[in-house]
Amino acid sequence: MSESAASGPGPYVEVQNLSYKFPDDSAGLQDVLLSLPSGSRTLLIGANGAGKTTLLRLLSGKRLAPTNTISVGGKDPFKDHLEGVTYLGVEWVLNSIVRTDIDVPTLLASIGGDAYPERRDELVEILDIDLRWRMHAVSDGERRRVQLAMGLLRPWTVLLLDEITVDLDLLSRSNFLAFLKRETESRPCTIIYATHILDNLAQWPTHLVHMHLGKVKTWGPVEQFYGESTQWTSENSRLGELVLKWLKEDLAARGPRNGRGNQGKTYASEGIGGYGYEKPPQ
Numbered sequence: 001m002s003e004s005a006a007s008g009p010g011p012y013v014e015v016q017n018l019s020y021k022f023p024d025d026s027a028g029l030q031d032v033l034l035s036l037p038s039g040s041r042t043l044l045i046g047a048n049g050a051g052k053t054t055l056l057r058l059l060s061g062k063r064l065a066p067t068n069t070i071s072v073g074g075k076d077p078f079k080d081h082l083e084g085v086t087y088l089g090v091e092w093v094l095n096s097i098v099r100t101d102i103d104v105p106t107l108l109a110s111i112g113g114d115a116y117p118e119r120r121d122e123l124v125e126i127l128d129i130d131l132r133w134r135m136h137a138v139s140d141g142e143r144r145r146v147q148l149a150m151g152l153l154r155p156w157t158v159l160l161l162d163e164i165t166v167d168l169d170l171l172s173r174s175n176f177l178a179f180l181k182r183e184t185e186s187r188p189c190t191i192i193y194a195t196h197i198l199d200n201l202a203q204w205p206t207h208l209v210h211m212h213l214g215k216v217k218t219w220g221p222v223e224q225f226y227g228e229s230t231q232w233t234s235e236n237s238r239l240g241e242l243v244l245k246w247l248k249e250d251l252a253a254r255g256p257r258n259g260r261g262n263q264g265k266t267y268a269s270e271g272i273g274g275y276g277y278e279k280p281p282q
């Protein structure tokens, strides 16, 4: 594993020979290999159950990975304290504080917003947040926008996003994605984003990672994949066509879920080392 600095060239997030089993001994990940440079914006693509969340949780240090399989900025995310890693996923979305009768300025101040006033104000503007909102009386999408401002307030070096934009309207999502792109272009930071929603993303990723049944099938800079997509329709972007093609292939390779057995689970019994320890929510 290389010791790379956040601002330096070369890989910033590295994964080598990563296999993972859940505490119940079932399949997690198998032989995952990745190397993503600082400044990259990676889309994690894969069907439901492909292993995207599992990988993101391991990268964030929320689950214990085997030693020397994951390096984020030269550090082991589980063992070392990762100051600049922000992971926004389902647990974060479900945090009950954002449903209480509290106003937005108090909420943003409670997570250190006053330490980053310019960033706070920029996020409030970009996410079109009304500072008079009270959090028990907002819509799901409005709540999600405040949550995103909270989650992005502290400058991060690695941002791990597990589809958290589902409630955003098209314009809010577009502004949000543009903000993230500007971040990676203006300071040394890296984003890995698992999503099924490809709107506004055609020009966004620098890298793609295609996961299937707990494995990384293929990964690399986005340009290398566009040649693969032979069909072009006006209905989908080139990225959309590529992802659709991948998912169709994955479905065909997996076969029916019930009836002929579940190929997705066969490798669970093939002797992946067990690392079923999970960090409690912090």
Ligand SMILES: Nc1ncnc2c1ncn2[C@@H]1O[C@H](COP(=O)(O)OP(=O)(O)OP(=O)(O)O)[C@@H](O)[C@H]1O
Pocket: 022, 023, 024, 026, 027, 028, 046, 047, 048, 049, 050, 051, 052, 053, 054, 055
């Ligand atoms: N705690 C767990 N114990 C056992 N199996 C699990 C556990 N969590 C997830 N799985 C299984 O691991 C596989 C991968 O799950 P994961 O959540 O990583 O998929 P995903 O690619 O994020 O899917 P989605 O797109 O639906 O969010 C699934 O088959 C799932 O059922």
